[in-house]
């Protein structure tokens with residue numbers, strides 16, 4: 001009995017050591033002020049918790065498979081050098097860069113990273129590439145957050161990267177000046193929901209990794225907002241009048257504390273209709 005316990009203990013220790021060694025080897029690279037954390041097999045999140053010189057940095061995702069890599073988004077210019085050094089010293093070939101969209105907090109390191117010779121993936125519809133043994137599907141979305149929104153799906157890892165189409169617990173920013181509309185955003189979220197299963201990890205443009213339920217919650221809020229604001233607009237109420245009625249107030253306490261407050265959210269919905 002004692003021997004068995006001992007063997008189990010030894011085995012556990014060995015597994016523990018092996019796991020630690022693997023993690024250390026894979027994550028040894030220094031990305032400076034960027035933190036690298038595992039998401040799933042061969043996938044990691046590159047993020048900066050605090051704002052850098054006042055600029056919030058979009059989440060970045062790195063796929064590393066069999067000596068090849070693909071990077072989604074490149075943060076702000078202030079961290080471009082840390083990103084470049086981390087990627088360069090990692091020992092893999094960076095084959096592709098994908099931008100979830102073209103706001104500066106997601107493309108700020110593009111020029112620096114491109115010096116490593118990567119190609120840019122920005123297909124007009126949907127395109128699948130293989131990196132090592134991993135399949136990566138890059139899909140153009142309807143113009144919701146901006147005019148150039150992309151979703152990236154890793155079917156083997158069961159991970160979706162959706163950019164700023166979704167930031168948990170924040171009303172979405174819809175760049176009306178660049179062709180985004182709230183209706184299109186709803187369609188974009190439906191594309192993501194159709195790909196998401198119960199265990200899918202969803203990487204938002206900012207903030208924590210979440211799952212299907214949280215994205216579904218946002219879908220409900222957007223659909224209800226479109227309906228309630230739409231009804232008021234049909235009754236010929238002005239934007240100011242609709243904003244004063246606070247039609248989204250039951251969600252404001254949780255979802256209205258971010259970059260887009262309750263008034264701005266209602267304005268975006270009204271102007272999208």
Ligand SMILES: [Zn+2]
Pocket residue numbers: 058103105106164205206
């Ligand atoms: Zn962003």
Ligand SMILES: [Zn+2]
Pocket residue numbers: 101103145164205
């Ligand atoms: Zn954005």
